Amino acid sequence: MYSWLIKPLNEYNRMREMNRLPHAILLCAPEGIGSAALAAEFARSFLCLRGGGEDCNCHSCSMIRNSGHPDLTVIERGKAQSIGVDAMRTGINTLVGTPTNGHGRVMLINQANLMTVQASNALLKTLEEPAPNTLIILTTDNIRSILPTIISRSMRVQVTLPAISEFSDFLRSRTSSDRDFIPELYVSGMSPLKVLDWVENGYDEHLRSCLELFVSVMRGQGEIRKLATELESLYKEDPVMLYGLMYSLISDVMAYQNGISPENLKVLKDREALDSLAAIHPDSLSEAARKVIMLKGAGVGPTGIKNSLITGLQLLNWLELLRGY
Known part of the structure; x- marks a missing residue:
């Protein structure tokens, strides 16, 4: 047990x-x-x-x-x-x-x-x-x-959730890894069994590469269209990863706007990327968070993802405006 x-x-x-x-x-x-x-x-x-x-x-x-x-x-x-x-x-x-x-x-x-x-x-x-x-x-x-x-x-x-460290210790023991799995846990909605499934299928590596690409784009070093393609691919592996990643990123930016330091955020800790994203109006971020929740509940399928999720969240528009594309 x-x-x-x-x-x-x-x-x-x-x-x-x-x-x-x-x-x-x-x-x-x-x-x-x-x-x-x-x-x-x-x-x-x-x-x-x-x-x-x-x-x-x-x-x-x-x-x-x-x-x-x-x-x-x-x-x-x-x-x-x-x-x-x-x-x-x-x-x-x-x-x-x-x-x-x-x-x-x-x-x-x-x-x-x-x-x-x-x-x-x-x-x-x-x-x-x-x-x-x-x-x-x-x-x-x-x-x-x-x-x-x-x-x-x-x-x-x-059943109440324990400290995140308990989930992290569980995942390390099951995977024989020294990784803390903190980003994966936040993206999964604190579901260690979901994260374990991702690790067994190699999805966690793709999740981390998407997060790195997102940071690279926000630092002006990555391609926005490639990011959109990778996010769509992430969705096809497990929709929870995409919804969870987008919600965690949006939550981190909103927290950063409210004075929370990067080291205390969930998944996005790069200050330069955060400074770029902090230019987005809080109302727009709130609307994006609402849409993530709505789309997750509606179970939008892979064929509708580009229009209903990526474009619906205005991700490309935001990043293009912020990075001068």
């Missing part, structure tokens, strides 16, 4: 040992820090035949780890855009009846914020009249998309 998940896991285990588990748990955690693994551990512990120890090899725990458990139902969106009512009703039906090992049943709903209204209402009826000896676990990185009535009928478990 990841070090930053130990605290909520211990809290869950204390409730289980005191026989105070609720019928539903709403696990709230930022994306990319392992909430699915934590939820799966909740489920394994609940179904364990020997007290829930993490290293248990009882028949129930062995089934969960190796081939799946007949008393554990996992609902996910898969390739769909949402979790529909049919999938929810199928899951709810598995909670009815006698469990195979007489120890209870669990339904785990990953990314519960993606449930449709119909699926949410179906779940709500079950939460109002839960079957005995059952546990429903929901995970979400956006609690605002969960019906308030579902929230009120679930016990909320919040």
Whole structure:
């Protein structure tokens, strides 16, 4: 279990040992820090035949780890855009009846914020009249998309982000690298598992080269059109990298305009580049940040990136004006 998940896991285990588990748990955690693994551990512990120890090899725990458990139902969106009512009703039906090992049943709903209204209402009826000896676990990185009535009928478990140094230490240990991974972590939105995936695919090197090219352009030593091409390529590898990089750069410039020193910024620490970008009007930067968030939420595809993102953020226009192209 990841070090930053130990605290909520211990809290869950204390409730289980005191026989105070609720019928539903709403696990709230930022994306990319392992909430699915934590939820799966909740489920394994609940179904364990020997007290829930993490290293248990009882028949129930062995089934969960190796081939799946007949008393554990996992609902996910898969390739769909949402979790529909049919999938929810199928899951709810598995909670009815006698469990195979007489120890209870669990339904785990990953990314519960993606449930449709119909699926949410179906779940709500079950939460109002839960079957005995059952546990429903929901995970979400956006609690605002969960019906308030579902929230009120679930016990909320919040996973808080640790210091960035803990994520950095984790990544160094997993990659055998002496890099601090601070820029990658900020760009990923503090998602160490996302950064680990980038490293395994070599995307982190491309991210850093894009950042270096951006600084070079702002120092009058790089080609703006090449930068736009590289940003588009970055998007095709993983859209999170482009959105995260642009938002981090904009945030750093705004912070610099407000007197924050370069060494305390997220990803852009070159003073000459910052001085050039600081000439952009704050209102324009705020609008750019808003557009990044909007486009990320809309999931703009690669075919529309040049017009909807690069041009939409006015990146080329800004840099051309600032550098005299």
